[in-house]
Amino acid sequence: MVQLNNTNKSISRPFTITSILLLIVGMLFGIMGSLQYIIPGLLKEQLSFEKIRPMHVSSIIFWIIIGSVGSVFNYLQLHTQKKLYSRMLAKATFFIFSISIIVILFSYCFGIFGGREYWEFNPIIALPIFIGWILFMINFIKSIGSFRNQPVYVWMWLTGIFFFLFTFLESYLWLFPYFRNNIVNDMTIQWKSYGSMVGSWNMLLYGSSIFLMEKISDEKKYSSSPIAFALYFIGLFNLMFNWGHHIYTLPTYPFIKNISYLVSMTELLILGRIIFLWKSTLTKNLKHLNSITYRFILAADVWIFSTLLLAIAMSIPAINIYTHGTHITVAHTMGATIGINSFLLLAISFDILATHHNNDIGNKKYVNLGFWMTNISLFIFWISLIIAGIIKSKWQMTLNKEPFSTMMLQLKPFFIVFCISGMALFTGFILVISSLIKYHIFYKRK
Amino acid sequence: MIVLLLLLFCYLLYSLILYSELPVKLYSKNKEGEIGKLVWQKYNCNSCHQLYGLGGYLGPDLTNVYSSRSKEYIKSFLMNGTATMPKFNINEYEINSLIQYFRSIDNSGKSDPRIFRIKTDGTIE
Numbered sequence: 108m109v110q111l112n113n114t115n116k117s118i119s120r121p122f123t124i125t126s127i128l129l130l131i132v133g134m135l136f137g138i139m140g141s142l143q144y145i146i147p148g149l150l151k152e153q154l155s156f157e158k159i160r161p162m163h164v165s166s167i168i169f170w171i172i173i174g175s176v177g178s179v180f181n182y183l184q185l186h187t188q189k190k191l192y193s194r195m196l197a198k199a200t201f202f203i204f205s206i207s208i209i210v211i212l213f214s215y216c217f218g219i220f221g222g223r224e225y226w227e228f229n230p231i232i233a234l235p236i237f238i239g240w241i242l243f244m245i246n247f248i249k250s251i252g253s254f255r256n257q258p259v260y261v262w263m264w265l266t267g268i269f270f271f272l273f274t275f276l277e278s279y280l281w282l283f284p285y286f287r288n289n290i291v292n293d294m295t296i297q298w299k300s301y302g303s304m305v306g307s308w309n310m311l312l313y314g315s316s317i318f319l320m321e322k323i324s325d326e327k328k329y330s331s332s333p334i335a336f337a338l339y340f341i342g343l344f345n346l347m348f349n350w351g352h353h354i355y356t357l358p359t360y361p362f363i364k365n366i367s368y369l370v371s372m373t374e375l376l377i378l379g380r381i382i383f384l385w386k387s388t389l390t391k392n393l394k395h396l397n398s399i400t401y402r403f404i405l406a407a408d409v410w411i412f413s414t415l416l417l418a419i420a421m422s423i424p425a426i427n428i429y430t431h432g433t434h435i436t437v438a439h440t441m442g443a444t445i446g447i448n449s450f451l452l453l454a455i456s457f458d459i460l461a462t463h464h465n466n467d468i469g470n471k472k473y474v475n476l477g478f479w480m481t482n483i484s485l486f487i488f489w490i491s492l493i494i495a496g497i498i499k500s501k502w503q504m505t506l507n508k509e510p511f512s513t514m515m516l517q518l519k520p521f522f523i524v525f526c527i528s529g530m531a532l533f534t535g536f537i538l539v540i541s542s543l544i545k546y547h548i549f550y551k552r553k
Numbered sequence: 554m555i556v557l558l559l560l561l562f563c564y565l566l567y568s569l570i571l572y573s574e575l576p577v578k579l580y581s582k583n584k585e586g587e588i589g590k591l592v593w594q595k596y597n598c599n600s601c602h603q604l605y606g607l608g609g610y611l612g613p614d615l616t617n618v619y620s621s622r623s624k625e626y627i628k629s630f631l632m633n634g635t636a637t638m639p640k641f642n643i644n645e646y647e648i649n650s651l652i653q654y655f656r657s658i659d660n661s662g663k664s665d666p667r668i669f670r671i672k673t674d675g676t677i678e
Binding site: 143144147148151152155156157158160161220221222223224227262277280284285286287288289290291292293294295296298299340343344347348353354355356357358359360361363364365368423424425426427428429431432433434437499503504506511 | 556557560563564567568571572575576577587590591594595596597598599600601603604605606607608609610611612613614634636637638639657658661662664665666667669671672675676677678
């Protein structure tokens with residue numbers, strides 16, 4: 108496998124560095140938001156929760172999107188053994204995304220909204236994001252050339268790019284009164300688009316992860332194997348049709364819910380495969396334990412298992428009515444975005460920014476401490492949310508409910524644990540990231 | 554490739570069917586309620602509140618607030634805020650539009666999970 112030189116890497120590095128900055132900023136907003144849960148009224152007049160939450164969510168969403176786009180640009184060149192079709196288009200994509208996220212964060216800070224949950228910014232800002240994505244798509248398709256006999260990760264990247272574009276446009280159908288003037292219609296289409304959109308950026312990221320694993324192990328068999336394509340189709344099938352589990356309690360068409368329930372159960376095949384291959388995967392991963400990249404991939408494997416288990420349980424309508432609207436849903440989202448997406452992106456970031464010396468990274472003591480700190484605190488963070496969710500679920504199902512504020516008071520000890528473990532998680536990430544950045548600067552100077 | 558094209562065809566067909574046959578066909582003629590939705594988005598209420606269990610968890614679910622609380626109660630919250638909720642500079646017209654929006658949401662169904670009956674196959678009705 109040919110190593111990319113610094114010139115070619117100069118395309119993906121700005122994406123990776125910007126995405127890491129967004130992770131840091133997003134985590135800081137997250138800590139501020141969790142403090143507002145335990146100290147009611149904190150910064151109420153300056154940065155109240157309706158501003159902090161979208162600032163946290165958008166920073167994290169763009170950490171995943173910008174990081175994934177950077178990883179595709181990086182590995183695409185390695186895969187084709189050629190430079191990108193257009194460096195200028197890649198630069199334009201980077202500047203458009205970067206300026207958009209700055210405008211978005213400032214608009215939230217000043218309380219300028221107008222969009223819907225997760226894309227709360229004024230819909231006009233969706234336009235540059237759309238244009239940036241089109242440029243990314245053109246660059247990708249032109250760089251690949253022919254799609255004949257391509258490995259699974261190329262198809263995953265293409266799927267992610269196409270479906271993000273489609274679902275992003277779909278999520279703005281509410282701009283037409285036909286879609287928005289009834290809450291049930293509006294929410295049906297909203298969650299149809301959101302459910303698939305998450306699947307689309309997962310496709311980009313998982314594609315890059317498969318490429319990275321093959322690069323490290325120097326084996327190229329998996330990505331062209333029938334099992335890889337079978338798993339890709341299960342993932343795609345779920346991306347397209349399992350979104351209905353978000354809206355089981357919405358009075359929408361029953362067939363949407365039934366299709367989603369059935370499709371979600373196909374994820375049991377993925378779960379079964381993880382269990383079946385557990386021992387061999389573990390043995391293989393332990394061989395590369397010195398590599399920080401591989402260590403984060405191994406941690407992501409554990410979180411994939413836990414998150415998938417929770418996701419499958421939540422996709423059963425009979426269980427979903429207990430978990431829906433509770434912090435169990437938040438636990439699932441946090442497990443997926445931190446334990447899977449963020450860990451995989453960190454593994455990729457190490458590969459992009461600190462190549463060659465991945466096994467002997469900067470100050471190993473701090474990286475090790477950071478790695479274990481993130482994993483242990485994430486576990487405590489996750490458990491505290493699940494317990495808070497169980498208590499809220501019990502409250503939701505009680506006949507004579509206590510007031511909402513009384514129930515929230517009962518959850519306070521778990522919010523305190525959640526907040527403290529969130530701070531520890533942030534510290535762990537900072538230890539890892541600071542070593543990575545230090546090494547990157549050192550390596551560049553050399 | 555055939556499997557991929559088939560899946561893509563099914564997805565696009567499914568999407569088109571949903572767009573053309575939206576679940577609710579009786580559209581609200583309530584102009585104020587429609588504006589209320591935009592007010593809901595303008596103040597980013599969904600960050601803290603839920604509709605049908607979807608949204609933020611800092612405040613309560615407001616799907617059926619219209620039938621469970623009086624208009625005056627809702628108005629007073631919107632005008633004065635709470636210990637956690639800031640006092641928004643929301644005008645009378647926006648408050649009334651928001652209340653009309655709550656009315657249309659309330660008419661669409663119930664968000665209480667206790668209303669569902671669990672069937673043996675794991676589905677709910």
